[in-house]
Structure formats: C-alpha cells, structure tokens
Amino acid sequence: MPKIAISAGHGLKVRGASGILDEVDEARRVVSRLGEELADRGVDVKTYWDDVSTTQNENLNRITDWHNSQGPHDLDVSVHFNAYEQVEKPMGTECLYVTQKKLAATVSAAIADCGFIDRGPKYRDDLFVLNNTIAPTILIEVCFVDSEADAEIYSTYFDLICESIANVLGGEDADITPEPEPPQALFAATGKCSYFGGPEDTGVSPSEGLALYSSVSQAEYLFLPSQPSGTTGLARRLNIWTPYLAARWDYKVTPKTMLASGEMALVTATKTGISLKAFPADWGPAGPESDHDTGRVADLSPSLLDALGIETDDEVTVVFPVPESES
Numbered sequence: 001m002p003k004i005a006i007s008a009g010h011g012l013k014v015r016g017a018s019g020i021l022d023e024v025d026e027a028r029r030v031v032s033r034l035g036e037e038l039a040d041r042g043v044d045v046k047t048y049w050d051d052v053s054t055t056q057n058e059n060l061n062r063i064t065d066w067h068n069s070q071g072p073h074d075l076d077v078s079v080h081f082n083a084y085e086q087v088e089k090p091m092g093t094e095c096l097y098v099t100q101k102k103l104a105a106t107v108s109a110a111i112a113d114c115g116f117i118d119r120g121p122k123y124r125d126d127l128f129v130l131n132n133t134i135a136p137t138i139l140i141e142v143c144f145v146d147s148e149a150d151a152e153i154y155s156t157y158f159d160l161i162c163e164s165i166a167n168v169l170g171g172e173d174a175d176i177t178p179e180p181e182p183p184q185a186l187f188a189a190t191g192k193c194s195y196f197g198g199p200e201d202t203g204v205s206p207s208e209g210l211a212l213y214s215s216v217s218q219a220e221y222l223f224l225p226s227q228p229s230g231t232t233g234l235a236r237r238l239n240i241w242t243p244y245l246a247a248r249w250d251y252k253v254t255p256k257t258m259l260a261s262g263e264m265a266l267v268t269a270t271k272t273g274i275s276l277k278a279f280p281a282d283w284g285p286a287g288p289e290s291d292h293d294t295g296r297v298a299d300l301s302p303s304l305l306d307a308l309g310i311e312t313d314d315e316v317t318v319v320f321p322v323p324e325s326e327s
Contacts, residue, residue, distance in 0.1 A: 002074035003044040004169060005135070006031050007063050009080035011050035014059040017083030019146030021154065027079045030142060030162060034079070037166035046070055060128040067133045075103075075169070076137040078129050082144045084271050084315075090149035092117030094273060096124045096139040098131065103168075104138050110164040115153040116143055119273035123266075123323045126188040140165070186254050187265075187320040189247060191297035194285065194312045195305045196246060197238035199228035206231040210238075211246075211283035212260045219260065222281055238281065238301065243267075246282035246299040247318050254320060265320040267300065272309040277322055 008027035010016035016023035028049050035047040048066045053059035067076045084091065093111040095104035104121035112118030119141075124130060130137050142161065143150035154161065196204060213234055216223045222244055223237045231237065238244065245267060249259060259280040268275040278300065285294040298318050305311070 001042045001044065001170065003070075003072070004038060004075045004077060005046045005048070005067050005070045005073055006034060006038075006077040006079065007047070007066060007129075008049035009063075009078055009139075011053045011059045011062075013052075013054050014050070014056055017081055017145045019083060019086060019144075020148060020151040021081060021143075021145040023081040023083070023145055026081055026142070026145070026154070029158075030079050030165075033158075033162040034077075034165055034169075037162055038170045041166060041170035043170045044073075046073075064129055064132045067129070067135070067137075073135055076129075076133045076135045077169070078137065078139040080139060080141050082141040083146050084144060086146045087144075088148045090117050090153070091144035091147040091271075092119040092150070092273065093143050094119035094122050094141045096122045096127065096130065096141065098123065098125055098137070100136050100138050103136075107138060107140060107165060107168050110168045111140070111142065111161055114157045114161050114164055116150065122268065122273070122275075123319070124317070125185045125319065125323070126190065126317070185319045185321070185323065186258075187247065187249060188318065189297040190270075190317040191315060192295055192313045193298045193300055193305070193310070193316045194294070194296055195302045196284070196299040197235055197244065197281070197301060198240035199224070199231070199236055200240075201236065204233070204235040206233060206236055208233040208235040210234045210281055212256055212280060219262070219279070222279060235282070240302045242301060243276060243278040243304040243307070244281035244301045245278045245304065245318065246284040247280070247297065247320075248285075248287050249280070249283055249320075259320075263321045265318055266322045267298070267304065267308065268317045268319075269308040269310045270315040270317070274308050276304060276307055278304055280320065 008031045010024050038045040093116040095108040097104040264277040285296045286292045
C-alpha cells in the first residue's frame, strides 16, 4: 500500500473561494474524511491544513514544506474547490497535474461518476504546490463552489465522493509511480481574454501589422488569400477561422523566431475546461506597463473563442509551447 500525504488548500486565515460552498471549510472536510477512508484501507496517510499563515505566500510555502517534511512517500494530494461565477448549471470536477496525467484522469473520472461533469485531467505548470513538492503530486478540484448543481451533488453524495477518491488512491491498481517530468513551459499566463484580427475587427487600424510577421509568405496558413478591401495591414488579413492568439510574450525567453516557427500554444478555458491549440500571431494585449491596460492576458481568434465556448473577459490559461503530455 502507498504512503500518501494530503493537505487542504488555502488556510484558516487565508481563505479560498466562497459561494454556495466555502472552499476552505469543505476542503478540510474532504481531507479529514479521505484520511479516514484511506486509513481503513491500510494506507499510511497523513493529513494537514494550515491554521497559522496570514498571507498567500506564507500559506503556499507552509503547505509545501509540510508535504516535503513527511519523509519518503509515494504521493502528495492537495484538495481544492473551483470557482468561476454564480450559476445554476453544473460545472464539474477536474484534477490538475504536472507529471501524473493518468492518475489525475482516473481521480477525476471517479469523482465524476458521483454525478459531476468530468472536466478531466488538466496540465498546470504554474501552480506553486505542483511545482515545489518533491513527491508526485495531484491537485483535486472537487467541484465549483458557485454552481448550484455542483453544490447539490456534493452535499448529497459527499460520502460517495470521498469513498471514490479513496478507492482510486488506496486501491491495489493505483497508478502513482513517478512519471518523467515534461519540459517546463517557456510561457504561462492565466487571466481574462478577448478576440482580435480579421477584416471586421475595427479595433485595429486598417494598416496595423503584427509583431511576429511582416509578410503573408512567412505563415500563409494564418492569412486570407487576399488583402481585405480598404486595408493594408496583416492584422486585418488574419483568417478568423484559424486558431491564433496574441499574448505578452517575453522575447528573451520565447524569441520571435521561436513563436513564428509553427510551434503552437495550448489555450484552456476555465469556464468550460476545453483546451485547444493555437498559433502565436502577435504580441498583446496591452498590460499593466501600458497607459491602456486592458486587464487581459490574451487575445484570441474569434473562431477559437467560440470553439472554447467562452466570451470576452472569460478566463483562459495560455501555455507555450504545447506541453508534451498534450501533444
């Protein structure tokens, strides 16, 4: 049987998401019950939550230090609850990972069998606990605290949810052997998005160009066959049916030649859980360093926005290049 260390996300004085459910309270409830379920299955399990920290940074370090102080063990588990906006509809469960894709998929599916939408395993290399724990780690997002449907399922089937997770982690077939770590992403950002480009985008001037391309011949797949009437710039010539995006790239880390090489980024919509690949096309939108800060981290092609099932100012995560696990 494995040795597992499980912690509840956030802390008594550093609260997490709150809606119909409270993330901190419910994560502790799940951790406590999960510890009991695993112990009943003969697993050597340790549990923890933070009552001390007063800042997010202190909280993240305290939780990670606890995991790493447990001596040799097989798996770290961090329990969280998701949030987006108050809705009646179901939103679902997911499990985040850096190296443990198979285990994350199995855990997410087991929780989903209790009645949730299965948003599946999600690769995230921008989360402190996943990046700084020594043992293989998964971060469970049990459900959405602000979904009425999720809250109802969670309240009704709490016991079954905890039993289902324990059956995976404490089962004889639990697949928690270390997997090779994929290369770290060169660029990752999470935040609001919008759309840009194409003949109808009057938000860019008829002559506006693109930061990554100076001619159509460099990437014909991004552009319309002919220049739209009354325009001269490449931004208005972008083919809106091609998945492309702009982000605030750091050219020292991801040079223009790399971004324009045909390598793709992975864009994941928080609201829908859908992940799609897209070509870097431009630098933007304007950020905090600008007098015209948009408050957004990415601009997407209109068709990509639609395919992700989201709208302007919905949240996305952009990772470049596409993680090996998603290739």
